[in-house]
Amino acid sequence: MDAFTQSVRFDRRLFAVDVRASIAHAKMLSAVGLISNEDYDAIAAGLAEIEREVAAGTFPLSIEREDIHMNIEAALIHRLGDVGRKLHTARSRNDQVATDMRLWTRDAIDTADTALAGLQRAFLGRCERDAAVILPAYTHLQRAQPVMAPHYYLAYCEKFQRDRDRLADCRRRVNVSPLGMAAVAGTSLPIDREMTAAQLGFEGIAENSLDVSSDRDFLVEFVFCLTLIAEHLSGWAEEWILWSTTEFGFLTLPQAFCTGSSIMPQKVNPDCLELIRGKTARVLGDLTALLTLIKGLPLAYNRDLQEDKPPVFDAFDTVSACLEMAAPMVAEAELQTDVISERLDRGYLDATSLMEHLIAKGTPQRTAHHLVGALVAKAKEKNQRLADLPLSVFQEADAGIDSSVYEWLGVENAVQKLDSRGGGGPDAVAQQGRRWRERLEG
Secondary structure (H helix, E strand, O other): OHHHHOOHHHHHHHHHHHHHHHHHHHHHHHHOOOOOHHHHHHHHHHHHHHHHHHHHOOOOOOHHHOOHHHHHHHHHHHHHOHHHHOOOOOOOHHHHHHHHHHHHHHHHHHHHHHHHHHHHHHHHHHHHHOOOOEEEEEEOOEEEEEEEHHHHHHHHHHHHHHHHHHHHHHHHHHOEEOOOOOOOOOOOOOOOHHHHHHHOOOOEEOOOHHHHHHOOHHHHHHHHHHHHHHHHHHHHHHHHHHHOOOOOOOEEOOHHHOEOOOOOOOOOEOHHHHHHHHHHHHHHHHHHHHHHHOOOOOOOOOHHHHHHHHHHHHHHHHHHHHHHHHHHHHHHOEEOHHHHHHHOOOOOOOHHHHHHHHHHOOOOHHHHHHHHHHHHHHHHHOOOOHHHOOHHHHHHHOOOOOHHHHHHOOHHHHHHOOOOOOOOOHHHHHHHHHHHHHHHHO
């Protein structure tokens, strides 16, 4: 039974926040007269000593005491006797654990946000380095239109900013103190919940003791945020795996993040990117586990909720490790600009530019779309670019076309025309870059 019910194997990582919350609770008990100032001093000193021992790995953890919370309290009682027994006044393990998890999650959110900002800065750093590079943008993995390389990098800044915004929003709901709600119904003792909340940096206090005992919404929301981060990382990893293949040849990955084959000496495998893509499955599994865990639980606390911690910790650790790998890979990878440039004229990336030129001259969009489609078909028959077609061919399609059409053809011309806000042309991308530099470096 001890082995089956223990959680100290995984909740030991809560020791620092548990000590912090316990000291705040003891200080409040002293302030309202439930324990003496001398008792508080002894409890605070004893808890600080235990924290140092746990951090150093010299503190003996026992599965018979189930979890980190009871291990710490038992050690305090062993050292202080009845003074240590006073710490749990007006507190249950229910609100104690809920408080610890909120403190831990708040710190984890801040850590993840810092890592995301670092990854954004890595993408932003590529913008100046590859400022003049034009890339083919894809839809359905088919070549679509040309964009400046910084436009591609800044797309990921946008994605990861939404991840940061979600974390910030989640943090507001995390940052509410459950301490003092006790087991399920509050307490008759004269505690000061606002005092402990202020000491611990919470923005407010929870208002319903039944809800607090059962609430794990904040953990599900946090892991959902982590799951979207993992999904964004996985999409990026998949893209760079493709780009690094011989078939694409767009990218050379840093060797430190690749491995060789056990049998094929020529291989350079993108293992780190593949693991980032693969580890997303773990994070998805963690989210599913949490959602399943809380399904159908009656109010208020149930022991099932002990199982919330492994998936939360695993999701955070997994995403943190992926972010740690991603930033230096982004910074150190090399675009193969010669290969990219040599292939830019393939795929008729300027077809939309030609269509918009016709629209600007008064041709209805659907008509222009049909005309350009026919011109692309002719160019394909001749194995030519659109820009190689003689003016007579254009005029056969539309007598109103004149020599100015060539100013819209070719990848370089086409990308120059993309000047709408948020678009992939030089001026629009420069505007985006300035905005991101102000945001991330200002």
